[in-house]
Amino acid sequence: MIAIAGVSKTYGTGMQAIPALQDIHLAIAPGEFVCLLGPSGCGKSSLLNIVAGFVKADAGQVLLDGKAVTKPGPDRGMVFQEYALFPWMTVEENVAFGLEIRGARPQDITPRVGSLLRSLGLAEFRKRYPKDLSGGLRQRVAIARIMALNPPVMLMDEPFGALDALTRRTLQDEMLRIWDASRKSVLFVTHSIEEALYLGTRVVVMTFRPGRIKRDIHIELPRPRNTSGRAFNELKREIEVLVMDEQARYSEAERLGRPG
Amino acid sequence: MTDRVSLGQDFRRIAGALAVPVAVLLFWELLSVSGIFRPQVLSSPVAVAVRWFAYLAPTEAYNPKTYSWISWALSGELLSDTLASLGRVVVGCLIGGGLALPLGLLMGGSRRINRAFNPPLQFLRPIPPIAYIPLAILWFGLGNPPALFLIAIGAFFPVLINTIVGVRNVDSIYLRAALNLGADRLTVFRRIMVPAAMPYILAGARIGIGTGFICVIVAEMIAVNSGLGYRILEAREYLWSDKVIAGMFTIGLLGLGIDLCMNRLSAWLLRWHRGQEN
Numbered sequence: 155m156i157a158i159a160g161v162s163k164t165y166g167t168g169m170q171a172i173p174a175l176q177d178i179h180l181a182i183a184p185g186e187f188v189c190l191l192g193p194s195g196c197g198k199s200s201l202l203n204i205v206a207g208f209v210k211a212d213a214g215q216v217l218l219d220g221k222a223v224t225k226p227g228p229d230r231g232m233v234f235q236e237y238a239l240f241p242w243m244t245v246e247e248n249v250a251f252g253l254e255i256r257g258a259r260p261q262d263i264t265p266r267v268g269s270l271l272r273s274l275g276l277a278e279f280r281k282r283y284p285k286d287l288s289g290g291l292r293q294r295v296a297i298a299r300i301m302a303l304n305p306p307v308m309l310m311d312e313p314f315g316a317l318d319a320l321t322r323r324t325l326q327d328e329m330l331r332i333w334d335a336s337r338k339s340v341l342f343v344t345h346s347i348e349e350a351l352y353l354g355t356r357v358v359v360m361t362f363r364p365g366r367i368k369r370d371i372h373i374e375l376p377r378p379r380n381t382s383g384r385a386f387n388e389l390k391r392e393i394e395v396l397v398m399d400e401q402a403r404y405s406e407a408e409r410l411g412r413p414g
Numbered sequence: 415m416t417d418r419v420s421l422g423q424d425f426r427r428i429a430g431a432l433a434v435p436v437a438v439l440l441f442w443e444l445l446s447v448s449g450i451f452r453p454q455v456l457s458s459p460v461a462v463a464v465r466w467f468a469y470l471a472p473t474e475a476y477n478p479k480t481y482s483w484i485s486w487a488l489s490g491e492l493l494s495d496t497l498a499s500l501g502r503v504v505v506g507c508l509i510g511g512g513l514a515l516p517l518g519l520l521m522g523g524s525r526r527i528n529r530a531f532n533p534p535l536q537f538l539r540p541i542p543p544i545a546y547i548p549l550a551i552l553w554f555g556l557g558n559p560p561a562l563f564l565i566a567i568g569a570f571f572p573v574l575i576n577t578i579v580g581v582r583n584v585d586s587i588y589l590r591a592a593l594n595l596g597a598d599r600l601t602v603f604r605r606i607m608v609p610a611a612m613p614y615i616l617a618g619a620r621i622g623i624g625t626g627f628i629c630v631i632v633a634e635m636i637a638v639n640s641g642l643g644y645r646i647l648e649a650r651e652y653l654w655s656d657k658v659i660a661g662m663f664t665i666g667l668l669g670l671g672i673d674l675c676m677n678r679l680s681a682w683l684l685r686w687h688r689g690q691e692n
Contacts, residue, residue, distance in 0.1 A: 208590055228596035238591040242609040242686045252595035255605070283686040303595065 156182045156205065156230075156307055156339055160214030163200055173364035174200045178214070180358065180367065184306065185337040189350035189357045191397060193404040197365025198343045202311050205341060206232050218307065228252055231300025235312040237292040239284040245295050246271065246280040252303045270298045274328070290321035297332070308333075310342045314349070326353055330377070347393050351386060352379050359393060362400040363407065369396055457656035466492075466660035491645070495661075496668055499630050499641040502558065503672065506565025507626045511619055513566070514573035521574075522581025522611070523603060535574070543568040543629050551637055561633035568629040569622035576618025580611030613687055616680040623676060627669050642668070 163175040174197040182188050190198040203209040205216050207226040216223040218230065226232075239248050246267055253263045271277045274294045284292055293313055300308065310329075314322045330353065333340055344350050350357045351373060359369045371393070375385055439459050445451065446458035453461065469492040476486050521528040543564050550560035584607050592606045634643025646661035 206590075206594060208593075226590070226593040228594065230594070232591070232594045234587060234591065236587055238587045240588060240591070240606065240609075241688065242612070244686075251592075251605075255595065255597050255601050285686065285688045299595070 155184060155219055156341070157217040158201070158205065158214070159217060161201065161204055161211045161216065162213040163197070163204065163209070163211050175204075175211075176364035176366050178365070178367060180370075182307075182339045182341060184339055187333055187340045187342065187353055187355045189354035190341065190343045190360060191345065191347065191350045191357055191393070192360035192365070192368075193345065193362055193397065193401040195404055195407070196360040196362050196400060198360055199311055200365065202232075202309050202341060202343050205307075206230055206309050228256070228300075228303040229305050230307045230309055231303060231305035232309040232311065233293070233296050233300060233313040235315045237284070237289070237296050239292055239295055239299070241284050244281050244283055245276060245287070248284070248295055249298045249302050252299065256303070266302060270301055274298050288321075289317050290325060293317065293325060294328070297329070301332070301336075304336075305338070307339045307341065310340065312343055312345070315344070315346075322349075327378075329353065347390055347397060348381060351375075351390055351393065352381060357393060359396045360400070362403040368400070369393075454653040454655055457659060461656040462659045462663070465654070465656040466663060469657065469660050469664075492664060495640065495642045495645050496664060499634065499643065499665075500668060500672075502561050502565060502630045502633070502638075502641065503623065503626050506562045506630065507569040507619075507623050509562060510566035510569030510626065511573045511622055514570045514618075514622075515577055515615065518574045518577025518615075519581060519603075519608065519611075522578040523607060528578070535571075539571050539575075543625065544632055547632070547636055550633075556637050556639075558638065560637045561630060564629045564633045565626040568625035569619075572621035572625060573615070573618040576614045576621070577611060580614025580618075581607050583614065584610040613684055616676075616683060620673070620676050620680070623672060624669075627672065631665060 158178050158180040161175055161178045162173075165172045165174055178201060180188070190201065192198050200209060204211050205223065207223050207230070223230070240251065243251065249267045249270055250263050253266065268277075271280055274297065276291065276294055276298060279287060279291060279295075284295065287295070296313070313329075314325050317325065326349065329340075342350075342353060354373055357369075357371045357373055358367055359371070360366065361368045371389075373389070375389070380386055442456075442459050446453065446456055446461075457465070470490045472486050472489045473491060474486075474489070476483070481489065517531065521531055546564055546567055547560070550563045554560040554563060588606050588610055589602060592602050597605065630641065631643035634641035635647045638644055642661055642665050646658045646665075649655075649657035649661060
């Protein structure tokens with residue numbers, strides 16, 4: 155159970171101060187898949203970085219099973235849009251890294267890494283370096299890398315944003331399969347309405363500057379979700395109105411020379 | 415048909431690559447046979463080639479009682495000079511680079527350490543290693559120690575500067591990913607910063623070895639009685655311009671060889687690296 159309690163964050167001071175987040179309250183139960191949705195500059199990535207422990211909140215706190223988060227840790231595995239695989243390590247070494255530095259024994263690491271690579275379709279790439287992999291494969295490795303530590307919470311910062319549409323859908327399905335099998339809490343940042351609706355049990359729409367929660371919508375659509383179905387698209391239109399309002403405010407700020 | 419075309423292309427390519435060197439050699443040969451220069455000043459390329467093989471060949475006749483065949487074949491002056499110079503470069507660069515690498519890692523990784531060490535180092539850095547020769551001889555006398563000192567200084571700064579820059583330029587996303595996976599500061603330093611900085615460090619090592627190689631030749635001309643630098647200066651005293659040029663040619667070959675080896679080594683160490691063509 156992860157609880158975001160009254161988190162605020164402002165970057166800069168004085169005239170240049172940018173209020174990124176204002177009094178965010180959000181609780182994510184085990185097994186929930188929460189998508190944070192909003193235009194650039196709505197603070198969704200800031201919020202994720204605060205939950206990850208990379209950035210300190212000015213006010214409020216993040217609680218993981220009742221304990222305050224103070225620094226980054228493997229109990230909140232993060233998948234980055236830029237993959238962030240260690241390029242000097244092979245696929246296998248990347249996935250083993252977290253276990254290795256935690257002091258796991260080699261005889262325990264090898265089978266765990268092997269089964270993760272097999273389940274993500276990476277077995278034949280185990281000796282490759284990240285530079286030789288496609289974006290989709292790289293992101294699979296990044297997912298395997300945090301899965302190795304079996305974190306109760308997965309944080310995903312626009313993980314499929316740089317992938318082509320078809321690869322993106324494949325990885326979304328893969329992600330749903332993993333989530334369904336492990337019932338982890340997922341906090342997933344995206345600016346794609348369709349992606350949020352396809353994946354989330356909840357879609358949280360955020361406002362542009364200061365970032366606040368505009369709407370918290372429980373998505374009851376049955377799975378697998380049909381992206382061309384009527385219910386899906388009615389919901390999509392509804393959310394689109396909410397998001398485009400904020401996008402308009404973002405464009406206005408950009409026009410006035412205060413870009414995100 | 416296609417074979418013939420590609421053969422013709424190959425021929426043209428080789429001819430194109432050889433044209434300038436052959437022309438230069440011909441011009442040089444003409445210049446030396448014309449009698450404008452005395453052979454003591456400028457030997458002909460043929461004389462240089464002959465001298466180079468004589469330099470390479472063993473000095474004594476083969477006698478199975480004293481040497482094995484292989485050590486006789488390798489007993490020529492050129493090989494012992496080359497090995498002497500090469501050994502000095504290797505040891506000197508290991509000393510210089512071995513000191514620069516940990517210092518550079520610390521200076522790149524810690525602002526405090528950088529503040530403490532940076533001013534004196536920036537002050538010493540512009541002094542060319544050659545300017546240390548008098549001090550090196552005063553401190554270490556003649557022989558290998560002053561030569562190694564000089565080479566170490568030559569190799570030190572390029573490795574140091576590149577290591578600092580390399581550590582500073584580590585993409586913070588790797589640090590965040592490592593922290594997220596539970597790495598502590600020491601692990602981040604060892605497993606992330608050092609390998610991520612490796613392309614810079616190796617580039618620095620390559621420049622450092624180049625500087626060290628300049629230093630070894632100079633040091634041998636002044637402070638040591640062996641090696642390629644010593645040999646070409648000795649040949650000058652006898653007015654053997656053919657041997658001077660043969661020695662210079664060998665220095666060039668050795669430098670090229672060292673650089674090729676370094677290139678291979680870094681290609682292997684950086685086999686993960688995106689920018690690596692090999």
